[in-house]
Amino acid sequence: MRLLWLSALACNGNAHALLNYPRFEEWQEDFEWLYHPLLPSTHTLAEVEEGIDGVEILLVDGTLEEGLVKNRLAYKQLFERYAVEAKYIVTVGTCATFGGIFAQGGEGRSGLHFSGERRHGFFDGFWEKTLSLPGCPVQPEVLAGTLSLLRSEEPLPLDTLHRPKYFYAHTVHDGCTRNEYFEYKIDEHRFGALEGCMFYEHGCQGTFTHGSCNKILWNGVHSKTRAGTPCMGCTEPDFPREGLWHTSKRMGIPARLPLGVPRRAYLSLAGIAKAFHIERLERPMMEDKRG
Amino acid sequence: MAEVRLELIEKIEGEAQVRYVYEKEQVDFAEILFLTGRGIEKILEGRDPWDALTITPRVCGICGHAHLIATVRALEECYADLKLSRKARTVRELTLAFELLQNHFKWFYLTILPLLDLEAPMRRVLEPSRILGEMIALLAGQYPHNSYAIPGGITGEITPVDLLGVRQRHRHLQKLFRRGVIDVDLELFVHCDRIEEMLKRAGDLPQAMQRILDRGWERLGRSHDRFIVFGQNDLFAAGKSIGTRLQKHLDLRYLRESAIEGSRARRVLYRGKSYETGPLARAMLLKTPLIREAHRRYGDSLFSRILARVCEIPRLLRYTEALIARIDLSEPAWIDPGPFPENAEGTGIVEAARGSLIHRLRVKEGKIASYRIVTPTQWNLGNGSRENPGIAQSALIGLHREDPAELVFKSFDVCSVCTTK
Numbered sequence: 001m002r003l004l005w006l007s008a009l010a011c012n013g014n015a016h017a018l019l020n021y022p023r024f025e026e027w028q029e030d031f032e033w034l035y036h037p038l039l040p041s042t043h044t045l046a047e048v049e050e051g052i053d054g055v056e057i058l059l060v061d062g063t064l065e066e067g068l069v070k071n072r073l074a075y076k077q078l079f080e081r082y083a084v085e086a087k088y089i090v091t092v093g094t095c096a097t098f099g100g101i102f103a104q105g106g107e108g109r110s111g112l113h114f115s116g117e118r119r120h121g122f123f124d125g126f127w128e129k130t131l132s133l134p135g136c137p138v139q140p141e142v143l144a145g146t147l148s149l150l151r152s153e154e155p156l157p158l159d160t161l162h163r164p165k166y167f168y169a170h171t172v173h174d175g176c177t178r179n180e181y182f183e184y185k186i187d188e189h190r191f192g193a194l195e196g197c198m199f200y201e202h203g204c205q206g207t208f209t210h211g212s213c214n215k216i217l218w219n220g221v222h223s224k225t226r227a228g229t230p231c232m233g234c235t236e237p238d239f240p241r242e243g244l245w246h247t248s249k250r251m252g253i254p255a256r257l258p259l260g261v262p263r264r265a266y267l268s269l270a271g272i273a274k275a276f277h278i279e280r281l282e283r284p285m286m287e288d289k290r291g
Numbered sequence: 292m293a294e295v296r297l298e299l300i301e302k303i304e305g306e307a308q309v310r311y312v313y314e315k316e317q318v319d320f321a322e323i324l325f326l327t328g329r330g331i332e333k334i335l336e337g338r339d340p341w342d343a344l345t346i347t348p349r350v351c352g353i354c355g356h357a358h359l360i361a362t363v364r365a366l367e368e369c370y371a372d373l374k375l376s377r378k379a380r381t382v383r384e385l386t387l388a389f390e391l392l393q394n395h396f397k398w399f400y401l402t403i404l405p406l407l408d409l410e411a412p413m414r415r416v417l418e419p420s421r422i423l424g425e426m427i428a429l430l431a432g433q434y435p436h437n438s439y440a441i442p443g444g445i446t447g448e449i450t451p452v453d454l455l456g457v458r459q460r461h462r463h464l465q466k467l468f469r470r471g472v473i474d475v476d477l478e479l480f481v482h483c484d485r486i487e488e489m490l491k492r493a494g495d496l497p498q499a500m501q502r503i504l505d506r507g508w509e510r511l512g513r514s515h516d517r518f519i520v521f522g523q524n525d526l527f528a529a530g531k532s533i534g535t536r537l538q539k540h541l542d543l544r545y546l547r548e549s550a551i552e553g554s555r556a557r558r559v560l561y562r563g564k565s566y567e568t569g570p571l572a573r574a575m576l577l578k579t580p581l582i583r584e585a586h587r588r589y590g591d592s593l594f595s596r597i598l599a600r601v602c603e604i605p606r607l608l609r610y611t612e613a614l615i616a617r618i619d620l621s622e623p624a625w626i627d628p629g630p631f632p633e634n635a636e637g638t639g640i641v642e643a644a645r646g647s648l649i650h651r652l653r654v655k656e657g658k659i660a661s662y663r664i665v666t667p668t669q670w671n672l673g674n675g676s677r678e679n680p681g682i683a684q685s686a687l688i689g690l691h692r693e694d695p696a697e698l699v700f701k702s703f704d705v706c707s708v709c710t711t712k
């Protein structure tokens with residue numbers, strides 16, 4: 001299947017992340033890069049500007065900006081030419097999907113269909129064939145996997161933002177090694193430790209962020225939250241919020257609660273969980289022989 | 292009659308344009324233009340200082356980790372009395388060095404070899420890149436774009452199991468280097484000072500360097516022969532050198548940035564002069580034998596520049612091995628630095644893959660009042676005037692039409708996204 005990768009305002013992180021895909025070479029056998037910003041490709045960017053044939057999947061990367069010119073042509077013109085004939089359009093990463101970090105750096109910037117949560121409608125004609133793969137960067141397994149499933153015409157259930165459910169139905173919280181501290185409401189957390197959960201003090205957004213980070217581990221080995229870094233919510237429309245390392249509170253409890261959990265339910269649950277005083281979770285994990 | 296040609300340079304972490312002015316068959320003048328900008332510095336203004344740890348890695352998808360380390364150093368300078376364990380310091384040095392290694396592999400295989408019409412199997416670049424990503428992730432959670440370095444240390448705790456994973460991969464990496472890039476004993480190679488010795492070995496590096504010699508390109512791409520290095524650690528030495536004359540002392544107050552007409556990049560000068568930064572500069576400051584020899588023969592040419600970059604790999608491999616051995620896991624990973632000061636200033640300096648990277652921030656009433664980033668590409672690619680051209684400009688000026696201008700340009704390893712931060 002023939003792929004065309006067109007970057008707008010990007011950091012190239014999505015392109016580099018893809019190279020870490022563990023089965024990259026085998027995966028690539030099923031595809032041809034008409035253009036990719038790093039990898040050997042069939043065409044040069046100048047040729048893409050002049051016009052090439054045969055685009056099947058158009059990959060949009062980076063934040064769009066009104067009037068953005070790549071070389072000679074406006075990005076918009078380039079995009080529209082290939083979007084018409086492409087069978088699918090995939091927004092790669094949070095910038096292309098929702099606007100992301102760079103949308104905050106200037107006027108007239110957005111994702112392909114969204115400005116944060118709002119559908120702006122400029123390219124509505126292409127909405128039906130668009131898939132959203134947010135993430136900053138998107139996990140290589142998510143991008144490579146989606147492209148392969150599209151190729152084999154596998155049905156791909158999507159959520160309302162057109163994110164494939166296989167990869168975005170879970171929250172980042174699922175599979176985090178700090179889950180027990182969350183469940184039993186042990187709200188103390190210090191950086192530099194294996195113990196504790198960053199939800200209460202340090203801004204972890206894992207419980208309300210859609211993504212596979214703790215299910216499909218990063219680089220096959222680890223994740224931010226396992227390594228003690230709060231999830232920054234990088235797959236969500238409002239990334240990056242302000243005050244990413246602090247949990248904002250309402251009447252002493254975190255202002256944002258786990259996806260779908262009403263405040264009252266959370267409060268009763270927290271009350272009960274706290275009452276248990278799970279001693280095991282209050283001791284240093286590696287020093288406690290009782291396990 | 293002068294002829295003007297605008298050329299698109301692609302696959303340099305984005306794109307740039309070069310506007311060549313040819314006089315007869317020679318480049319009479321060249322200007323390097325970056326068309327887009329993203330405004331990261333502006334995005335940071337008004338934010339909580341810690342937010343920078345999340346935002347600045349996104350300056351660049353290939354050297355984002357260097358930006359993180361520069362940020363954490365700048366933030367730490369804001370505290371009056373910050374404590375950092377040796378362990379945290381060492382682990383950060385380690386992940387930074389892994390990124391340098393990864394960048395060097397990628398540049399050599401994806402950028403340089405194709406321009407020499409040489410082909411190597413894709414796995415020669417994919418394997419080391421992936422393994423180095425895993426090594427960073429084992430310590431930092433993920434790669435690219437983690438934020439594990441924070442004021443006072445690192446976010447998580449590291450166990451002997453994680454280190455075991457790092458050690459094993461390190462061993463694998465050494466094998467891949469010898470099998471692919473050049474088959475040498477690392478220890479001996481670091482002290483080697485004979486170009487012929489290097490060329491005799493098996494591997495993609497000797498092949499590439501031989502190709503440059505065969506085509507008679509070894510003296511192309513010479514510039515002002517002025518080098519600068521700001522970062523200082525156990526591997527690199529700070530200072531500047533004009534030709535081989537070294538001067539250790541640098542003062543950031545002499546650094547000036549200014550706008551470039553028609554481009555979104557800013558140039559940067561030290562005491563009014565442009566300097567080359569990056570692996571060749573680092574090797575000149577360190578007096579690395581093989582690179583000094585290349586420089587003696589061919590000057591600050593593309594030959595010396597490419598060799599210097601790839602020859603950092605064995606140095607980095609030995610350096611990281613020593614760092615791993617030095618980690619004392621009983622030390623704390625993080626020491627609470629207390630609340631962030633309301634008003635403060637800080638500078639963070641890092642040797643990134645392409646050269647010196649400098650972050651400076653000012654905090655007022657608990658928020659970022661200003662954030663400035665000076666990237667390696669700004670040093671190397673900033674335009675000057677006809678009388679006083681910049682580093683890459685002067686390397687391009689004088690080239691003949693049939694000379695490999697793109698190779699000269701890319702020997703600096705341009706990072707477009709960093710420049711257009």
Ligand code: SF4
Nearest residue numbers: 173176197198204206
């Ligand atoms: S640290 Fe974040 S992802 Fe992990 S358990 Fe706590 S809330 Fe969930």
Ligand code: SF4
Nearest residue numbers: 213224231232233234
């Ligand atoms: S853990 Fe959160 S911030 Fe990190 S990559 Fe996953 S979704 Fe993004």
